Amino acid sequence: MKLPTTHLLPGMKLAKPVYGNCGELLLNRGVVLTSRYINALKRNNVIVVDVDGPVPYDEMEINETLSEKIRVEAMRVLNSWVKNLENTPISSIFESVEALLDEILSGKAVIDHLTDICSSDLYTFAHSVDVCTLAILTGIRLGYSREKLFALGAGSLLHDIGKTLIDPAVLNKPGKLTPEEFKIIMTHPAKGWKLIKNKKGENEVHPRSMNIILNHHERYDGTGYPRNLKGSEIDEFSMICAVADVYNAMTTDRVYRKAFPPNEVYEMFQASGNTKFDLRVINAFLSCVKPYPAGTLVRLSNGTIGCVVSANPPLPFRPKVQLIPSGEILDLEKELSLVIEAPLSPEEAQKFVISYGP
Numbered sequence: 001m002k003l004p005t006t007h008l009l010p011g012m013k014l015a016k017p018v019y020g021n022c023g024e025l026l027l028n029r030g031v032v033l034t035s036r037y038i039n040a041l042k043r044n045n046v047i048v049v050d051v052d053g054p055v056p057y058d059e060m061e062i063n064e065t066l067s068e069k070i071r072v073e074a075m076r077v078l079n080s081w082v083k084n085l086e087n088t089p090i091s092s093i094f095e096s097v098e099a100l101l102d103e104i105l106s107g108k109a110v111i112d113h114l115t116d117i118c119s120s121d122l123y124t125f126a127h128s129v130d131v132c133t134l135a136i137l138t139g140i141r142l143g144y145s146r147e148k149l150f151a152l153g154a155g156s157l158l159h160d161i162g163k164t165l166i167d168p169a170v171l172n173k174p175g176k177l178t179p180e181e182f183k184i185i186m187t188h189p190a191k192g193w194k195l196i197k198n199k200k201g202e203n204e205v206h207p208r209s210m211n212i213i214l215n216h217h218e219r220y221d222g223t224g225y226p227r228n229l230k231g232s233e234i235d236e237f238s239m240i241c242a243v244a245d246v247y248n249a250m251t252t253d254r255v256y257r258k259a260f261p262p263n264e265v266y267e268m269f270q271a272s273g274n275t276k277f278d279l280r281v282i283n284a285f286l287s288c289v290k291p292y293p294a295g296t297l298v299r300l301s302n303g304t305i306g307c308v309v310s311a312n313p314p315l316p317f318r319p320k321v322q323l324i325p326s327g328e329i330l331d332l333e334k335e336l337s338l339v340i341e342a343p344l345s346p347e348e349a350q351k352f353v354i355s356y357g358p
């Protein structure tokens with residue numbers, strides 16, 4: 001299960017390797033945390049790690065769409081490209097998209113744990129890689145060719161590139177934005193588009209990828225920006241990126257608010273078809289994410305606590321749950337008298353890991 005580094009305690013065991021911002025291995029899977037290790041993780045700006053929970057990872061059906069190493073490498077490439085826009089060829093970004101695409105197309109097509117928490121300066125890069133992954137998965141569900149998936153992925157990876165030209169004090173402001181500050185934020189799609197549009201030769205970005213940079217804040221009902229496009233005026237690539245962008249932002253902690261639990265965001269999206277987003281895109285997107293990812297600790301309607309171990313795709317709100325501490329596995333697809341009442345909060349989850357964990 002995922003825990004913020006602020007909630008880690010000595011004695012907890014890492015369930016997955018932890019990589020630094022440059023892709024280097026910091027601590028390997030199976031390492032038992034000490035105070036020194038926990039402090040080192042905080043110093044390296046690692047915000048969340050996976051620790052063994054009450055149910056061992058080996059018993060869970062974890063679908064890793066993207067290895068942490070490829071994800072961190074894509075973040076690093078994006079970061080170094082932004083720092084040296086004039087001299088670094090954009091082809092390095094294209095290579096990252098190819099690597100992401102290869103990994104995703106290698107057969108694993110469900111996301112469990114994409115929503116890491118990131119510090120504000122790294123947020124844009126981590127968010128861009130995650131949006132790119134979610135967009136590619138949605139494109140696969142829509143039957144896109146590899147060529148289309150590449151253009152969709154490249155545009156999604158670059159969608160917020162204009163934010164690098166926005167004053168960081170406005171971009172990372174912890175409180176509510178003033179109308180003037182929001183106007184500044186609203187310039188990032190056009191700024192990003194202008195930044196990329198004159199690239200030629202091997203650095204030229206596909207026009208459909210360019211559309212994503214400009215249109216990813218447009219909304220189906222015409223309430224988006226910068227051009228208030230409506231319905232079919234918005235290209236499908238941009239609509240896919242918009243859905244992935246909002247989902248990933250809502251399920252991630254930000255400087256100004258806590259993340260919404262995935263089940264709440266999933267329900268909001270189910271109710272939003274043909275209002276903010278195109279219904280066909282929403283349905284394809286929701287088949288790629290889960291309201292209760294494996295490893296989520298949940299409270300059932302009879303008061304018992306359990307850990308989600310695998311999903312039932314036709315009934316996403318009725319997964320298989322392993323009860324704690326008995327270990328009995330309930331298939332909520334069959335146990336129709338029970339429902340999941342709510343996921344445990346990170347604080348409640350932490351108490352369970354300490355009580356029943358390693």
Ligand SMILES: [Fe+2]
Nearest residue numbers: 159160216217
């Ligand atoms: Fe954006």
